Amino acid sequence: MYLNCHTYYSLRFGTFSEVELLELASQYGCSSIALTDINNTSACLNFCRKAQEFNIKPVVGIDFRNGAAQKFVGIAKNNQGFYELNSLSASYNHNNITVPNRAPELKNSVIIYPFETVLEENVTHFKSYEYIGVSVNELRKLPFTKYINFKDKLVIQQQVTLRNKKDFNAHRLLRAIDKNTLLSKLDKAEECNPTDIMWPLSELKQAYAQYPYIWENTKHLFEQCSIVFAFGENRVAQNQQTYLGSKKEDVKYLKQLCYNNLAKRYSNPSHKVKQRLKTELETIEAMDFVSYFLINYDIISYAKSKGYIHVGRGSGANSIVAYIIGITNVDPIELDLYFERFINPYRASPPDFDIDFSWKDREDITQYIFKRFNHVALLATYNTFKYRAVVRELGKVFGLPKEEIDRLAAEKQSTKPLDTMASLVVKYGKLIQGFPNYVSVHSCGILILQKPVHYYSTTNMPPKGFPTVQFDMIIAEDAGIFKFDILGQRGLAKIKEALEIIKYNQPQAPPIDINQIETFKKDPNINALLKNGRAIGAYYVESPAMRGLMQKLQTQDYLGLVAASSIIRPGVSSSGMKQEFIKRQRYPETRSQANPKLLEIMPETYGIMVYQEDVLKVANQFADLTLGEADVLRRGMSGKFRSRAEFNAVEQKFIANCKAKGYTQELTLTVWNQIKSFAGYAFAKGHSASYAVESYQSLFLKCYYPLEFMVAVLNNGGGFYSAEHYIHEAKMCGASIQPPCINTSQFENRIQHKTIYLGLGYLKSLEKIVIKRLLTERNFNGAYKSLDDLIDRVPISIEQLTILIRSNALRFTGQPKTELLWQAIFKCNANKAKTPQAKLFKPQQKQFTLPTLKTTAIEEAYDQMELLGFPLCSYFQLINEKLQPHIKAKQLKQFNNKKVLLYGSLVNTRFHKTSQGKRIRFCTFIDQEGQYFDTVHFTKVVEKYPIHGLGVYACYGKVTADFDFYSLDITWSRKLQIIPDPRG
Structure with a gap:
C-alpha cells in the first residue's frame, strides 16, 4: 500500500538500498509496494528481480521533482507504462527542462499529485488516471478541504524515505552535501519529514479507518499494476535479435563471411581448422549469438573503411570465427585457445569482445553505432561515497577548516584521538559511506537493444552527448542485456600516427602493412627489443616491471610475450607462480618438479596456471567439475557473480572431488589457493594474445622507424613514462631535440629528418588562442622574419611574447634571448601592443641599441624547467x-x-x-x-x-x-x- 518509496538511488536523498526496502516491506506485512526514486530508475530492475525472493509484487515508477519539490509521482501500470515514464523523465533530463506542475497524458501509467500541491493550486479537474495522494499526517487536514468529496481520486501517499532517526540524520547530511551548505544552514524545505517512514500494514490500515475508500482506491490501483522482467535462468536476451532482420538470413550471412575470408587467414586450411570452424558456427547458431557476431563485424567493417586500427580482445579472441571475419587478429589454432572459454553450453551470455580503437577515433565509432542501430544507449556505473569523499564532504557540512579536513582524509587508519567535530565527521560518515553519489558512464559499455531503451530505464544525457541508462553491468546481465565494449587507448593512436609521420618524413620508405603480424613475430631484431628490455614506448611492454620480466624470461618470441602479458598480472605474481614459471622457462630440467597431472593438463605453461582458461581446464580435468561449475569459478574470480553462496558451493565440491580422486590435502589446497589467488586478475589467453599482437605492431615501428614512433608516442600523451623520458629515449635513438620554434613547430611535436621540434603546446603558460593565431598567420603568410615582423603580424601581449622569447622560440633571429626580451619590452610598451585586434597598416617599429647580452646554458635549462616542465639537457x-x-x-x-x-x-x-x-x-x-x-x-x-x-x-x-x-x-x-x- 506504499506508492512512494525511495532508495538511496534517490541520490543524496534516500537512505537505504532497494533490497533493504524489500526487507522492510516484508517485515511490515506488505504484499506489494511501489519503488519511485526521485528522477531515477537505477534500482528498478534489481528491485523487480529481488522482489520474487520476498514474495512481494513489485510496482515501479518515478517521483518527478525539481530539486526537493515534488511535482507528481508516476506509477507504471505495466511495462508499456514504465516505457512512458522513462521517456518522459528522459525528455526532462536531456533537455534540462524543469518538471511542470501537471503531467502530460499517459495511457499506461497512473499519476499521483501530492495533497498539499493540489490544495495550493486549487485543482478541480482530474483525468481518469490522475489521483490525489494523502499521507497519514495530512489526514487531519483533509476533512476541512473540498477534496474530502473527491472520494474516487484519493489514495494513500505515505512517503517512505527513512526507517529511523539514524536514517533521518543521514538524510539531512546528504541534503546538505547536495546543496553544498553547512548543516546548520540547511533549508527545511530541502528535507523530507521525519515521519516519512513505513508503518506496519495493520497500523497503516487503522490510520485510514475513517476513510475506507482511500484504502480501497489504493488497493485497486495496486491491482491494476503488473511489471514483468525475466531474470537469471528465465531471462531472455534483450540485445538486438537479428542483423539482417531474419535469423535464417543472419546464419547464412555469417557462414558466407567465414568461407569467403577463410583463405585470407589460412591459405591451406587443415582439417583441424575446418572442423573448429564448423563446430563454432554450429554452436554460435544453437546459442543464438549470430547477431552478436555480425553486429561486432559491422562495427569493425566501418572502422576499417575509415582507416582506423583496432584490437579485438576479451574471451571472444578465442574464436576462430572472430579471427576469420576480422573482429580479432589472434589465431586460436596457433595458440591452442580453449574453445569453451568463450562459448560453452553452460554459458548464457555472449562472449566478450573488448574492441580497442585509438582514443581519437573512439567517439566517431560511438557516433556510428548510435546512427547505425535503432535502440542504443551507453551503460551506467555508480560512483559511490568513498571514505575520503565522505570525510571531505562532511567536513564542509560541519564547517571544519580545510587543514583539518585534509588531515582526516589522509589518516584513515589513524589511532590519534579526535576532537568533537572530527569525531562527528567520522561517526556520521559511516552512515553514508558506500551510498551511490552520482550515476556516471561506464568506461566502454554500449547497449544495442531489441526494444527501445526506455523500456528498461530512463536516460541521462552526460557531457559525452550520448543517452545513458541508469543501471550498471551486473543488473544488465541479470536481465539479459549484454554490453558491447568499445574502448579507446593511446597505443593504437601511436601506431596510426607513426604511420602517417613516416609517410611525410621518409617518403622514399616502402609502404607499410602494419597487419603483417606473422612477419613481425619472426623478426629477430624486433624480438631482441623484448629480450633486452628496450621496448620503451611500445604498448603494454614498456613498464619497468614488464621490461624486467622479459629480461628474466629472455622473451624473444610471440608465445613468450603472450605468457608474459598474463604472468605480470597480480594473480599469478601473488601466488608465487610467476617466479616458478620463470624458473621452469629458463631451466627446463626443473619442469619435472611439476605435478604430473597439472603438467599433462597445461604442458605449454609447465603445469602452472597462467591464463583464465587454465582455471577451466584444472577445475574440469583435475577436479572433475562440469564446465558450468568451472565457469562459476572463472566468473567468481572476476567478481562477476551474484551469489557468494554459489561460489562457495563450487569450492566445497572442488575439494570433495579432489579428496575422492585420492589427492593429498596439501596438493588440493595448493591448487585451490592458486585458483583463488587469481582473484580476477588473470587474463584469458586470447586477451593476452591480442595485447601481444598490438605490442608487436608497436615494436616493429620502434625497431625500424624509432624517431617517427617516438614522436607519435609524445603526441599521444606518452604512456607509462613522462614526456621528458620519451624525449630522452628519442635522443638515444639518434634524434636531435629542438625546443619550440614559431617558424618550425606545430601545436604538437613534429620531425624533419632526424630533428624533432617540440610542439608549442608544451609551453605551459602559452595560451591556446595565441598558438592558434601564430600558426594560422604563419600558414597563410609564411615564416616570421624577425621580432618586429611577429609583433606586426600577430596580436600578442608582452606576457605571452615573453614566454616565446624565454623558451627560445625566436632563435631564428640570431639575437640573444636577453636582447630580444629588452627589445620586446621597449616595442610593446611603445606601441601598446596588447590588443587582440590585428593592425590595418604596418607600423614603423622603433629601433633600440643594446649591449650584447648572452644567456648561459644553466639559465637556458632553468627557463626550460619553468616553461616546459623539464630541461632538454641531462x-x-x-x-x-x-x-x-x-x-x-x-x-x-x-x-x-x-x-x-x-x-x-x-x-x-x-x-x-x-x-x-x-x-x-x-x-x-x-x-x-x-x-x-x-x-x-x-x-x-x-x-x-x-x-x-x-x-x-x-x-x-x-x-x-x-x-x-x-x-x-x-x-x-x-x-x-x-x-x-x-x-x-
Missing part, C-alpha cells in the same frame, strides 16, 4: 657536486653480490606494500650513458632515504641477480645538488 649536466668513484649500469653483472655506488637520473618510482602492510619502493634510473638500472628500497631505508622528485641520485647498495636481471638493493641514497640559477 640532469647530469646540472649537478653541482663532484662524482665519487662509481660504476655504470652495464657493469652491474661484474659486481654481483657486492656493494657498489651508481649515479642515476630518476625515471620512475613506485611503492609496493608487503603482506605485513609495510612499504617497499622500486625505482628506475638512467646513468650518464643513458642505460637503465633498477633499485629496490626495502622497508628499513624507504623513510630514511626518501626520493624527492626528478634529478640525479647517488645510489649505494648491494648488486643482486634474479634470473640474470641485475638490480641494486639500496643501503643509502642521496639526491645531488644542482647548480643554482645564476640570475637568483
